[in-house]
Amino acid sequence: MDDFFVSDRPFQIDPRVNQGSVVYVIEETRQMKSPGSILPLDVAVLGPNEMAEDFFRQNTQTWRLQPNFHGKLKVSLVDSSLADAIPDNPQGSGLLRLSRAGFNRRRTLALLYFSYRCGLTCGQSGWVVLQKTQGGWRIKEFGSGIVI
Secondary structure, three states: OHHHHOOOOOOOOOOOOOOOOEEEEEOEOOOOOOOOOOOOHHHHOOOOHHHHHHHHHHOOOOOEOOOOOOOOOEEEEEOHHHOOOOOOOOOOOOEEEEOOOEEOOOOOEEEEEEEEEEEOOEEEEEEEEEEEEOOEEEEEEEEEEEEO
16 A cells, blocks of 8 residues: 555655555455456556456456555455545545456466545546565555646
8 A cells, every 4th residue: 555655656646645644445345347358458468368367257246455565554355335535635534435356377476447526626546556576565656647
């Protein structure tokens, strides 16, 4: 979670979020429709096909998240009815919604889709690839997305 917000990367979901902030995460994962037999190009370029295929298999329905987030930021799971709420908080406490992860065969890479809303004209969504390193998951790269 920390890599999305508190990092030295040039891309951050919301630069107003810093150590000590609370990140609000929608308690249900995002459901995504399978694209069929041909993967979307913006997904296919992010890694092995089996990772993307597993992603779409995992996301045919929503799943309830468990509060198993570890890091410097405090994470608070919030009711899914807030998913369409548009916060307008200048301290940077927006709403993050995640998909389930799709894994490669070795389970060293994971593909996620995220959307983050932090105000009427603030937010973004897109793809992210995580890589397992030293027992933890770190952002490897961001794929295409939309900035609001």
